[in-house]
Amino acid sequence: MDGEPVEISSGVYWVGALDPYLRAFDLVMPLKKGTSYNSYLIIDEKITLIDAVKSGFYDQFKQNISEVIDPTDIDYIVINHFEQDHTGTLNKLLETATKAEVIVSKNALPFLKETLNRDIPHRTVSDDTEVSLGERSLRFYRTPFLHWPDTMIEYLVPDNILFTCDAFGFHYCELHEERVEEPDYNLWYYYDLIMRPFREYVAEAVEKIKDLDVRILCPSHGPFRKRNPDRVIDRYRHWSTRESHFEDPTVLLVYASFYRNTARLAEGIAGGLTEEGLSVHSEDISYGLTERIKDKAEDACGIVLGTPTMAGSPIFHIWDLFKQLSIVSKGGKPAAVFGSYGWNAAGIKIADDVLRHLRFKVELEPLKVRLVPNDADIKAASRFGRDFAHIVKQYLSSKKPVR
Ligand code: FEO
Numbered sequence: 001m002d003g004e005p006v007e008i009s010s011g012v013y014w015v016g017a018l019d020p021y022l023r024a025f026d027l028v029m030p031l032k033k034g035t036s037y038n039s040y041l042i043i044d045e046k047i048t049l050i051d052a053v054k055s056g057f058y059d060q061f062k063q064n065i066s067e068v069i070d071p072t073d074i075d076y077i078v079i080n081h082f083e084q085d086h087t088g089t090l091n092k093l094l095e096t097a098t099k100a101e102v103i104v105s106k107n108a109l110p111f112l113k114e115t116l117n118r119d120i121p122h123r124t125v126s127d128d129t130e131v132s133l134g135e136r137s138l139r140f141y142r143t144p145f146l147h148w149p150d151t152m153i154e155y156l157v158p159d160n161i162l163f164t165c166d167a168f169g170f171h172y173c174e175l176h177e178e179r180v181e182e183p184d185y186n187l188w189y190y191y192d193l194i195m196r197p198f199r200e201y202v203a204e205a206v207e208k209i210k211d212l213d214v215r216i217l218c219p220s221h222g223p224f225r226k227r228n229p230d231r232v233i234d235r236y237r238h239w240s241t242r243e244s245h246f247e248d249p250t251v252l253l254v255y256a257s258f259y260r261n262t263a264r265l266a267e268g269i270a271g272g273l274t275e276e277g278l279s280v281h282s283e284d285i286s287y288g289l290t291e292r293i294k295d296k297a298e299d300a301c302g303i304v305l306g307t308p309t310m311a312g313s314p315i316f317h318i319w320d321l322f323k324q325l326s327i328v329s330k331g332g333k334p335a336a337v338f339g340s341y342g343w344n345a346a347g348i349k350i351a352d353d354v355l356r357h358l359r360f361k362v363e364l365e366p367l368k369v370r371l372v373p374n375d376a377d378i379k380a381a382s383r384f385g386r387d388f389a390h391i392v393k394q395y396l397s398s399k400k401p402v403r
Pocket of ligand 1: 081083084085086147166220221
């Protein structure tokens with residue numbers, strides 16, 4: 001990949017920057033193939049640039065633009081969202097593109113102000129705003145939380161090109177899809193870490209664009225997609241609207257246990273949940289996380305989590321579980337915590353706090369039992385399960401169904 005401008009379609013160019021050596025995106029997403037920061041230039045009566053690139057890549061970016069046009073001629077700069085991999089060079093570019101007007105969604109206004117720290121000419125657009133560029137026009141669609149609140153995408157008419165910001169892209173330092181290894185896996189890997197927490201919003205966005213005739217998908221990272229772009233959109237539709245693995249409302253009961261004390265409480269809780277007519281899916285993670293735990297957590301109508309305490313903390317596997325839960329769509333899902341402990345129950349308290357901070361709805365006081373549960377403790381566990389079942393039923397009756 002050489003990093004020079006690429007004419008994607010007549011008068012539409014890729015002019016972004018390549019970052020082949022990036023090995024972790026946003027610090028949390030390990031990468032093997034680097035990434036690209038895609039910026040697109042549309043040549044018409046109004047010369048329009050879609051997105052800027054990350055700071056540190058300005059020279060490459062400006063060189064690419066300059067090979068197609070004089071950057072001082074840019075009329076519009078569309079910023080689809082303000083994360084700094086797309087805006088880190090915007091201030092510098094505006095020093096050259098002095099007549100450019102920046103086009104953003106309304107939700108982007110605070111980010112614009114706090115990223116640039118100065119006033120610049122700008123306008124806001126919303127659903128179905130159409131901005132004429134001359135022969136062509138850009139039609140805008142708000143797609144909040146794909147994956148920031150300000151995110152929008154736009155459709156170039158009559159070229160049928162959809163500029164999709166972070167959606168439908170992936171981190172890979174290559175622009176030509178035929179040169180990408182495992183494009184399906186890369187698309188999934190990106191969706192799983194970046195888009196999955198906002199699954200309901202992804203479903204809404206896919207629904208919003210369902211009638212568009214898309215010839216080329218132009219995301220912000222990785223290759224543009226000319227070969228069957230509808231299939232890429234369909235993957236997002238499938239992942240975001242996937243039916244639950246569970247046929248009935250099912251509670252995920254996930255726990256780790258050193259000496260089966262926490263496990264015995266789990267059995268008592270499971271009994272209480274089933275007495276109330278709920279299905280229970282038990283996952284013993286004492287030896288590590290189980291397969292597809294994110295799917296199971298996402299599909300469950302509630303999560304009950306059990307942990308022992310080790311060195312004043314939940315055990316390591318529970319922290320691994322928190323990492324997974326942090327990227328699962330929660331939607332105020334009920335959760336509760338239990339556990340057996342030795343001389344202090346700090347791990348249970350921490351687990352309870354973390355679930356609250358992850359935006360689960362935690363209403364029950366944690367069930368804590370010192371050392372070996374006796375018959376009364378098992379009865380209390382059963383009651384805890386029944387109480388949690390009532391909370392889950394209220395949640396289910398109030399919940400908007402996920403399509
Ligand atoms: Fe590619 Fe959300 O930044």
